[in-house]
Amino acid sequence: MDAGINIFVNGISGVFLGMAVLYLTMKIIALVAKERSESADKDAHGHR
Amino acid sequence: MAIVEHMGIFGVTPGTVVMWLISLTLIYLAISKKYEPLLLLPIGFGILMANLPLTHLMEPGEGLIWRFYHYGIEWEVIPPLIFLGLGALTDFGPLLSQPRLIFLGAAAQAGVYVTFFAATSFGFTLEEAATIGIIGGADGPTTIFLAAKLAPQLLGAVAVAAYSYMALVPVIQPPVMRLLTTENERRIRMKKGRKIGAREKLYFPIAATIVIILLVPASAPLISMFMLGNLFRESKVVERLTDVAQNSLMNIVTIFLGISIGATMNAENFLRKEVIFIFFLGLVAFIIGTATGVILAKIMNLFTSNKINPLVGGAGVSAVPMAARVVQRMGAEADKKNHLLMFAMGPNIAGVIGTVIAAGIFLTLLK
Numbered sequence: 539m540d541a542g543i544n545i546f547v548n549g550i551s552g553v554f555l556g557m558a559v560l561y562l563t564m565k566i567i568a569l570v571a572k573e574r575s576e577s578a579d580k581d582a583h584g585h586r
Numbered sequence: 587m588a589i590v591e592h593m594g595i596f597g598v599t600p601g602t603v604v605m606w607l608i609s610l611t612l613i614y615l616a617i618s619k620k621y622e623p624l625l626l627l628p629i630g631f632g633i634l635m636a637n638l639p640l641t642h643l644m645e646p647g648e649g650l651i652w653r654f655y656h657y658g659i660e661w662e663v664i665p666p667l668i669f670l671g672l673g674a675l676t677d678f679g680p681l682l683s684q685p686r687l688i689f690l691g692a693a694a695q696a697g698v699y700v701t702f703f704a705a706t707s708f709g710f711t712l713e714e715a716a717t718i719g720i721i722g723g724a725d726g727p728t729t730i731f732l733a734a735k736l737a738p739q740l741l742g743a744v745a746v747a748a749y750s751y752m753a754l755v756p757v758i759q760p761p762v763m764r765l766l767t768t769e770n771e772r773r774i775r776m777k778k779g780r781k782i783g784a785r786e787k788l789y790f791p792i793a794a795t796i797v798i799i800l801l802v803p804a805s806a807p808l809i810s811m812f813m814l815g816n817l818f819r820e821s822k823v824v825e826r827l828t829d830v831a832q833n834s835l836m837n838i839v840t841i842f843l844g845i846s847i848g849a850t851m852n853a854e855n856f857l858r859k860e861v862i863f864i865f866f867l868g869l870v871a872f873i874i875g876t877a878t879g880v881i882l883a884k885i886m887n888l889f890t891s892n893k894i895n896p897l898v899g900g901a902g903v904s905a906v907p908m909a910a911r912v913v914q915r916m917g918a919e920a921d922k923k924n925h926l927l928m929f930a931m932g933p934n935i936a937g938v939i940g941t942v943i944a945a946g947i948f949l950t951l952l953k
Contacts, residue, residue, distance in 0.1 A: 542706040542715070549699045549947050556801050556943040557936065558691035563793050564685040571786040 594622070597639025601853030608856070609633035609848070612746070621753035625726065625844050629746060632848020639701040644849050655846040658698050660738075664843045666811040671836030672727075672906075673815025675827050678790050680931040683779030686886070687898065688930070691936025693882035694902030695944045697722035697875025701867050702948075708863055713737045716948040721748045722871025723941030724755070724905035730847065731808060732945045736952060742851030743861045747868040755908045758869070760916060762876045763900045770918035771884070774895040784820070791816040798943065804953070805946030812942070848855050875903040879933065894929075901930040904937040 592597075612630030616623040635651060636644050643651045658664040681688060702719030706712060713736040720732050721744055729748040733741040751758060791813035799806045819830040879899030887893050897916050901909040910930035917926035 541712055542703055545712065545716070545948070545951050546699050546703045548951060549702070549944060550696060552687070552802070552941050552947045553695045553940055554692050556798060557688050557940060559797055559801060560794060560939070561685050561688050563687070563797050564682055564790070567786055567789045568682070568685075571783055571789060574648055574785060575783060 592640065594607045594639040594641070599639075599853065600910055601857055602637045602639060605633055605637040605851065605858060608851075609637065621878050622749045624840055625749045626753070627747075628841055628844025629749070631846040632740075632845040633851045634848075635845070636849035636852050641803055643869075644852070646942045651845060651849040654842045656771075657851060658839070659730065659734045659741075659846050662731065662734070662807055664839045664846075665727040665734075666807045667835060667839045668727040668843065669808045669812040670815040671831045671833075671839075673791070673812040673817075674819045674831035676812075676816055676819075676906075676935055676938075677931075678787060678816065678935060679782045680779070680928050681933075681935050682782045682786055682788035684789060684929065684932050687894070687932035688936040688939075689886070690879045690882055690884075690894075690899045690902040690933035691938075691940040692902075693899065694875040694879040694933070694937050695723065697871040697873070697876040697903065698941070700874050701871035702872065705863075705867050708867070710860070710863075711737075713952055714740055716952060717744055718867050719871060720744075720941065720945055720948070721751065721864075721868035722875045722903065723937070723944060724748065724752050724875070724903040724909070725941040726752065727843075728808060728938075728941045728945050730843070732948060735949060738850075739855060740860075740864065742847055742856060743864045744868070745847045746851070747865050751872050752905045752908060753869055755903075755905045756912050758872055759876050759900050759909065759912050763880055763897055763912075763916060765876060766880045766884075767896045769920060771896050772917060773924065774893050775921070775924050776895055776898070776926070777892055784822075787820045788817075791820065794939075798939070801871075802943050802950065804949035807940050808942045808945070809939070812938070866886050872903060876900045879903065895924070897928055898926060898930050898933060901932075901934040902932065902937045902940070904941055905929060906934050906938060907931065909937075910934040 609630045612626045615621040616626035643649045698719045702715045705715035705718045717733045717737040717740050720729050726748050728766035733744050761775045795813040816830050818824050879902030881897045883894045883896040883899035897913045901913045914927040917924045
């Protein structure tokens, strides 16, 4: 029973932890992608 | 006459006849009702093949289907290949445009763990309980992957339960979602997320592979293939590989997967009272997963002005894209102009990732 409770608690918290980290990853990717496309835009304007 | 002694007809037992009937029922449901036909048709036929006496098709070391099963499933080849195809078919755009919806995919995994706990109290071992619980993730390849590793004796039953319930999503989910939401909540129109660029979609599969596998290494076979398939798609430089992963490869492995799963279901393995419990608990897992997704969406609404239609939470149980379509239909019933499909695809895809993480955690703790 103890092992069952242990897996239950670890499982639910583990899934939420994983998803929370993935959430942060998505936020970081959004920032990086935005910065990259802004600098690409600037470069394009600079070359004109 | 010696030939008479070797005729299969003398090996027929009441159990094999029952299995033929189950096989024919699945074939009927696949063809006439179109319930998950890609899987239920080969599974149904696999059951028939395995329950014809004296064929030795599942004889370890020599049977034809045993070879499919051994090299395809026991060697963990087929489920990851299916994930490669699923990745190539998946658009992460809806999730990337509204990252907060990922938590709805996590909430739906509560069904997996609550059912796991319930199964242990029914007397199943921890490994068997984990295999039964994962049915609630509504993800066939993950269920098969975990069952083959933890409780191969339950493989046929859990696979059929998972695919049957996935086919029955439009029947199982709506009453639960209706019960937990008001008419006004079902009418909520969600604000469009931002537009997602190609660069962001390209970064995601690489970053997600690193992050998830660093956290749950046991999920690597499935998650890495899933993300590789998606990288094929988003890179736009390997269209031939994307096409193969999405179509021919996926179709080929689906044939071997279906036959092998069906062939594990012989009368001895399948006609046991535990199988009834497995089907019952699988249904419970599905219902709880749907409910917890909806409930979390309602809780999130308490803290935000940018409201989430709680129906979207129901799509957190993978079953892509069926669960998202159910959300769309129910939203449209409450308000004809409410289009929830793209919003529901976010938690739907998150549900796939969540189920893989859940399976990885089971493997880490039980293997």
